[in-house]
Amino acid sequence: MDYNFAFVLRYQDALLVGLKMTVLVSLASIAIGCLWGFVLGMARGSSLRWARALATVYIEFFRGTPVIVQLFWVFFCLPLLLGIELSNMASGIVALSLYMGAISAESFRAALKTISPDQHNACVALGLSRYAEIRYVLMPQAILRAIPTLLSNCVSLFKESALVSAVGMADLMFVGQNISNATARPVEVLTVVALIYFVIAFPLTRGVTVLERKVLKGLAV
Amino acid sequence: MMSTNTSAPLVSIRGLHKAYSPTVQVIKGIDLDMHAGDRLVVIGPSGGGKSTLLRVLMGLETIDKGSIAFDGQPYIQADEARGKTSIDTKVRNSIGMVFQNYTLFPHLTIVENLILAPCKSRGEKESVAKDRALTFLTRFGLRDKATVYPSQLSGGQKQRVAIARALMLDPKLMLFDEVTSALDPELVAEVEQVIQQLALQNLSMMIVTHDMWFAKNIASRVLFCAGGTIVEDGPPEQVMGAPREERTREFLSRVFHIGA
Numbered sequence: 001m002d003y004n005f006a007f008v009l010r011y012q013d014a015l016l017v018g019l020k021m022t023v024l025v026s027l028a029s030i031a032i033g034c035l036w037g038f039v040l041g042m043a044r045g046s047s048l049r050w051a052r053a054l055a056t057v058y059i060e061f062f063r064g065t066p067v068i069v070q071l072f073w074v075f076f077c078l079p080l081l082l083g084i085e086l087s088n089m090a091s092g093i094v095a096l097s098l099y100m101g102a103i104s105a106e107s108f109r110a111a112l113k114t115i116s117p118d119q120h121n122a123c124v125a126l127g128l129s130r131y132a133e134i135r136y137v138l139m140p141q142a143i144l145r146a147i148p149t150l151l152s153n154c155v156s157l158f159k160e161s162a163l164v165s166a167v168g169m170a171d172l173m174f175v176g177q178n179i180s181n182a183t184a185r186p187v188e189v190l191t192v193v194a195l196i197y198f199v200i201a202f203p204l205t206r207g208v209t210v211l212e213r214k215v216l217k218g219l220a221v
Numbered sequence: 222m223m224s225t226n227t228s229a230p231l232v233s234i235r236g237l238h239k240a241y242s243p244t245v246q247v248i249k250g251i252d253l254d255m256h257a258g259d260r261l262v263v264i265g266p267s268g269g270g271k272s273t274l275l276r277v278l279m280g281l282e283t284i285d286k287g288s289i290a291f292d293g294q295p296y297i298q299a300d301e302a303r304g305k306t307s308i309d310t311k312v313r314n315s316i317g318m319v320f321q322n323y324t325l326f327p328h329l330t331i332v333e334n335l336i337l338a339p340c341k342s343r344g345e346k347e348s349v350a351k352d353r354a355l356t357f358l359t360r361f362g363l364r365d366k367a368t369v370y371p372s373q374l375s376g377g378q379k380q381r382v383a384i385a386r387a388l389m390l391d392p393k394l395m396l397f398d399e400v401t402s403a404l405d406p407e408l409v410a411e412v413e414q415v416i417q418q419l420a421l422q423n424l425s426m427m428i429v430t431h432d433m434w435f436a437k438n439i440a441s442r443v444l445f446c447a448g449g450t451i452v453e454d455g456p457p458e459q460v461m462g463a464p465r466e467e468r469t470r471e472f473l474s475r476v477f478h479i480g481a
Contacts, residue, residue, distance in 0.1 A: 122324035125279055126338035127314040127390065136341055140328045 004185075008192045011179050018175030019196060025171060026158045028093045033100020033157065034150070038139060040101055041108025055105065062102030068163050071095040075167045092164035096157060104146075104153045111146035112138065151208045155201050162197070172196060229293040230254040231394060231425055232278065238286035238299075239273055247273045249449035251287075255427065255442075257393070260420055262428045262440035262457070266472060269447045271429040275396045278427070279318045280308040291315065292393060317392030321399040323379040325371040325386070331358065332367040335386050343390070350389070357385040361415055377408030381415050388419075395419065397428040401435070413439075433476055437461055445469045 008015075043055035062070065074095040079085050086094065115138060123133040143150070165174035176193035180186040232255040239248040247270045255261055263271045276282045278289065280297065283306035289297040296312040299305075326334050335354035339345040358364050361381045371379055380400055387395060397416065401409045413435050419426065420439055430436050436443065436457065443460040445453040445468070453460050453469045464470045 116322075116324075118320060118322050118324040119326065121276075121279075121281055121318075121320060122326070124281055124313075125316075125318040125320075125387065127310070127342050128338055129342060132341045136337060137326055141326075144328060 003188055005188050005192065007183070007185070008179075008188050011175075011189075014175050014179065015172065015192070015196070018170060018172035021170055022158075022161055022172040023200075025089070025092055025096065025164060025169070026154075026161045029096035029100050029161070030154050030157055032093070032097040034104050036097060036101030037104030037153075038108050038142065040105035041112055041142070042134070042138075044105060044109040045112050059102045059105050062099055067095075067099055067160050068166060070099055071163055071167060074098070088164075088167055088169045092161075092167060092169050096161060096164070099160065100153065100157050103156065104150055107146040107149035107153055108142050110149070111142040111144075114145055115141050148208050148212045151204060151211065155204050158201055158204070159197060228256070230290075231257045231259070231292055232427075233290040234287065235289075236287035237274075237277065237284060237289070239270075239277060239282060239284050247449055248277070248284075251449075251451055253444075253451065253454075255425070257425050258423050258441075260426050260428070260439055260441040261444060262430060262436040262442070263444045263446055264430070264433070264436055264461075264472075265444075265446040265452070270449045271446050272398050274446070275318065275398045275427060275429055278394075279316060279396055280310070280313045314390070315393045316396065317387035317390055317394070318396040318398065319380070319383045319387055319400050321402050323371070323376070323383050323403075325379055325382060327371050330368050330370055331363065331374070331382050334371070334382060335389050338386070339389050353389060354385070357388060358382075360418075361385055362411075375408060376404045377411045380404065380412045384412075384415055384419075393425060395424055395426040397426060397430070399429055399431065401430065401432060409435075431476075433461065433473075445472065447472065 040055045040059060043051040044059070046052055046055075071092070075086070075088075075091045078091070078094070119137055119141075120133065123137055128137070161171065162173035165171050165177060168174070172193060176189055180189035183189065232253070234251055234253040237248050237251040238246075240246045247268075249270075251270075251274065263274065265271055273282065277284055277297070284297060284299045285304075286299050286301055288295065288299065291312050292315065294309070294312050296309050298307045300307060325331075326337065329337065332351060332354050335357065336345075336347065336350035339350040339353075340347055355364065355367060358367055361384070363378060363381060363385070366374060366378060366382075371382070374382065384400075400416075401412050404412065409432065413432070416426070416428070417439060428436070428439065440457040443453075443455065443457045444451050445460055445464070445466070447468055453464060453466045459465075460469060461473060464473060
């Protein structure tokens, strides 16, 4: 059998639309998931025992179950329980955000732990409210310190996002699968799809090292 | 001579007890009145409760027994029955504190460090706060450091920034907790000079220090604390020059031996 990769170019528009969807879902889930992960990370290191316990159970549960099961659960079970219909896109983003929250919580918890308790004392002495302390003092420092691990969380999320094709979302994976089925040329199409994922994920992984050196050095954190 | 101020004291501490655990009693009954304009220096051996006293005054610690009034208003109260401490955070806002380890915010520039609390907790306009911040920085010889990050400053510069940051909130009382202890010896003077400057403006302050020369120079009143109580209390010439108590004498002779 001879392979013809050039023909995939004919489908570049469709693939691009799929890629846009993949990027959109990933970015939305990363944004929501990071906020959620920060909350979970705070709870994980909290002095309140019930908050710690709840966060731990949540995190372990989401890290210990397949993402595709979580996705199907949100897609099929959540509407039944809540009595509301979620679009494919909404359930994809909800499921991936819940997952992103669980994996980024550990990054935030570790980062929060490196912030000295003196920072809290300073906030009290300056009369900052707990909200202002979290928003302007703890969160920015936690994010800066968590950037290296957070970026690799983002790369995982980006790759896992291919699973949303299983609930019928027209992402890159979904489009690729359709083209491959329609043309009966899985080798060319799926290889190209894999390459597209790789071309995006790889620089991100490398970026971790660069960012680590550049951003963090200046702040001496 | 002790001042015979008849107005209400700025700080009034009654029956203060504080333990970190049942076996670690750090403050075992302190009664203290401090008047506006006092520069009260607390000296004494490590573990004698000096820093804890300051931390309690800043509202950073719970207390087991006693109460503190500030500027005539109830401020901190121990609820012995429920084992809780109530702290009036409004009153707390009139007190500023500078710590041993600078505690600047590493992710913010110097000027941002100064304006964070005025803008975010007092609602001051950013441009107004910035102007005030630059005035402070100029006064403390740090005008050219406004836009750098704390990691680019020396210890002495960081500590001066920390003092300016506290002053931005216009406190009625400043607490200095061993602010020169973490500094290299040659940087101590620049920080002490800034505190001297504030003394000239009659700012009320309570200072915990191991630097006896500084204590003698700046104090209007000296407390010698040991074992969780106030052992001796009086003007610096008396407490440090002619101490009445054996424990004070012993402490001072030891300190000056090491220092000399």
